[in-house]
Amino acid sequence: MECAEAATALPGCVEGDLPEDVAAHLETCIHCQAEAVRYKRHARLMGTLADQYVEPPADLLESLLDSVIEDRKHRRSVRRKAAVGIGGLAIAAAGTAVGIVVHQRHKAATRGLVEIAGNVIDAIRPAGTSDLVAS
Ligand SMILES: [Zn+2]
Numbered sequence: 567m568e569c570a571e572a573a574t575a576l577p578g579c580v581e582g583d584l585p586e587d588v589a590a591h592l593e594t595c596i597h598c599q600a601e602a603v604r605y606k607r608h609a610r611l612m613g614t615l616a617d618q619y620v621e622p623p624a625d626l627l628e629s630l631l632d633s634v635i636e637d638r639k640h641r642r643s644v645r646r647k648a649a650v651g652i653g654g655l656a657i658a659a660a661g662t663a664v665g666i667v668v669h670q671r672h673k674a675a676t677r678g679l680v681e682i683a684g685n686v687i688d689a690i691r692p693a694g695t696s697d698l699v700a701s
Contacts, residue, residue, distance in 0.1 A: 567591040572598050580609040 567587050572595070575588045579602040584592065592598050623629075 569595060569597055573601070576601055577605050580605050 567590070569591075572588045572591045575585055576592075576598060578584050578588075579592070592602060
């Protein structure tokens with residue numbers, strides 16, 4: 567058995583629960599023996615931590631509530647800024663659309679005026695003359 571294969575089952579050594587092939591590897595492999603010693607030491611340390619009670623700081627609740635309130639304020643501010651940004655974009659888009667419509671109407675009106683002017687010129691032009699200016 568390779569160490570990599572044994573490594574997945576090695577934590578079981580803490581509870582004395584190792585498959586036979588891993589146990590056999592452990593008897594002959596100094597690397598895995600060192601790893602098993604580390605698992606057992608960690609388990610012992612974790613066991614001592616379970617008995618300890620850590621007193622929370624007196625201002626923990628107040629501090630947590632303050633941070634929640636600050637977070638909400640920050641989120642509202644970000645949402646407001648995003649709404650203002652989106653509103654600005656909408657206004658810019660509407661302005662662009664209005665500009666395009668005005669431009670199109672101006673172009674159409676200009677085209678119409680040119681056409682009317684052409685018709686007027688055709689109507690008043692003496693018979694037999696052409697559009698071309700004599701050079
Ligand atoms: Zn090994």
